[in-house]
Amino acid sequence: MVAPLPAQAQQELTERGYSRRQIGRISLMLGVGTVMAGLPWHKSRADTLSVGGTYPPGSILLNSNEFWTGPFPSALPAGQKALLNGNRYLTGQERQTLVETAAAYDHIAPELITPWPGSSDPLCRTVISFCSPTQGLVTCDPTYETVWGVAEWLKIPLTKVPLRPDNGYKADVRAMLKANPHAGMYYICSPNNPTGTVTPLEDIAWLSRHIPPNAVLVVDEAYLHFSNAPSAVSLLGSCRNLIVLRTFSKLFAMAGLRLGFSIAHPNLHDRMMRYDGIYQTTMLSVPAVAIGTDSLKDRAEIEKRRFETKQNRKVMQACLSHYGVNTIPSDANMLMADWRKAPEPIVAKLAQNNVIIGRSWAIWPTCSRITVGSAHDVQVFCKAMESIGPLLK
Ligand SMILES: Cc1ncc(COP(=O)(O)O)c(C=O)c1O
Structure with missing residues (x-):
């Protein structure tokens, strides 16, 4: 049961043009603990996000831009x-x-x-x-x-x-x-x-x-x-x-x-x-x-993780480029790879090789986002790329 918003808040939202139904939705979103959890669309994306997704044990998860290891020692x-x-x-x-x-x-x-x-x-x-x-x-x-x-x-x-x-x-x-x-x-x-x-x-x-x-x-x-x-x-x-x-x-x-x-x-x-x-x-x-x-407080660890990510990203980028796949120069732990064709068969083939990569955006339907993992993850990714070579031709 979600408590309605205070009358003053409801009035302010009404003045800003929200309908009663929308105000109900806002109160639902604010009332459930985290706003995100109240969004129905969030559920429908659960299988493309790792949120709620399940993968075989040992999968290399390059799909949600998470870091490859635990918090700072x-x-x-x-x-x-x-x-x-x-x-x-x-x-x-x-x-x-x-x-x-x-x-x-x-x-x-x-x-x-x-x-x-x-x-x-x-x-x-x-x-x-x-x-x-x-x-x-x-x-x-x-x-x-x-x-x-x-x-x-x-x-x-x-x-x-x-x-x-x-x-x-x-x-x-x-x-x-x-x-x-x-x-x-x-x-x-x-x-x-x-x-x-x-x-x-x-x-x-x-x-x-x-x-x-x-x-x-x-x-x-x-x-x-x-x-x-x-x-x-x-x-x-x-x-x-x-x-x-x-x-x-x-x-x-x-x-x-x-x-x-x-x-x-x-x-x-x-x-x-x-x-x-x-x-x-x-x-x-x-x-x-x-x-x-x-x-x-641990600036050295921040530097270290930044440096390692950059190194691993370079290896991943070089591997993709070897197969003729263009990427956008990135300053983060992800690469947008343009397969120049529908990604689904490629994503599926990589998954058969235990490598789970990220989603596409409607505006660039031939691209997939790939998270930069550890040096080992990148090695496994590069090995898996051998199997998709034929799909890229
Ligand atoms: C750009 C950006 N902002 C915000 C978030 C939300 O992250 P969190 O709620 O885990 O802080 C994400 C998660 O992937 C993100 O990529």
């Missing part, structure tokens, strides 16, 4: 100690230590940081909070589709601006603004999932300066740690409509532990939490917070 003692305290809820002190450690990492004020159980909740929540049936959502295409699902479900106008080779597959911010100059939210994933391409800070700053006064620019930095690109947090001083999202699910290898945070001016966080208070941001996993906090 240096953070495990804190995690083990925290497990023994698992009977207690997270304390304010533990939460604050995470926030201060994250703030020190990025040289920003702790007041700008709000932790979450992963970044999916704040991602969905930004669409609910800043878009409406009259204020749309603008994104690139292809990009991470969670925000598309929320917009479609709530009937929020959605504009997708194609990435182009002549622009280096970066977000074309001028085209994004032109496509809908009156949107409520503009979303840029940088490095982008699935291309791994980085949008320069000058472009992000330009878009932030030109969007409507009430709109926000969400920069999803889930993959930032794989790249040496600067973070958009450096723009927060001048771009007060910017929301930066981070997750521990990728390089920090904590996808199953659930931890992330959003970085924004407090008034934007207030707007994101105006329907259900700060509950979600305080009910975090105690071991996840302990491991996340200590991981952020």
Whole structure:
């Protein structure tokens, strides 16, 4: 049973143009613990995502952009100690230590940081909070589709601006603004999932300066740690409509532990939490917070994982190129491979060889996203590629 939203919240949503049915859906999404779990489309994608998917034991999982090994070894003692305290809820002190450690990492004020159980909740929540049936959502295409699902479900106008080779597959911010100059939210994933391409800070700053006064620019930095690109947090001083999202699910290898945070001016966080208070941001996993906090202190391990990913990506790219398969130069733990034909038989053949690769996007139906795994994973992938050689002819 989901509690209805407070009358004031319902009235505000009505004034923003949401129908009763859409408000019911919002209350369902906010009420189920994580916003993501409330989305019906999420279920239907379960077999293409590893979420809910099952694979034979020993499969090489190159399908969900997870890291190939566990969390940082240096953070495990804190995690083990925290497990023994698992009977207690997270304390304010533990939460604050995470926030201060994250703030020190990025040289920003702790007041700008709000932790979450992963970044999916704040991602969905930004669409609910800043878009409406009259204020749309603008994104690139292809990009991470969670925000598309929320917009479609709530009937929020959605504009997708194609990435182009002549622009280096970066977000074309001028085209994004032109496509809908009156949107409520503009979303840029940088490095982008699935291309791994980085949008320069000058472009992000330009878009932030030109969007409507009430709109926000969400920069999803889930993959930032794989790249040496600067973070958009450096723009927060001048771009007060910017929301930066981070997750521990990728390089920090904590996808199953659930931890992330959003970085924004407090008034934007207030707007994101105006329907259900700060509950979600305080009910975090105690071991996840302990491991996340200590991981952020281990810069050497971050460097090491970034370097290894880059090396393994190069090997994977060279292997694909050997078979005539083009890839987009990537700054993250994924490669978009263009088979120049329907991927299904190739994906199936790789799966027969225990290698599970990622999905395609409708705009580029001949491409598949492949996650960069460990050196061993890449070796197995390259061996499996021998068997698909004939399919590529
Ligand atoms: C770009 C991007 N943002 C956000 C997420 C959500 O991750 P999580 O909820 O695990 O933090 C993902 C997951 O794959 C992603 O690729």
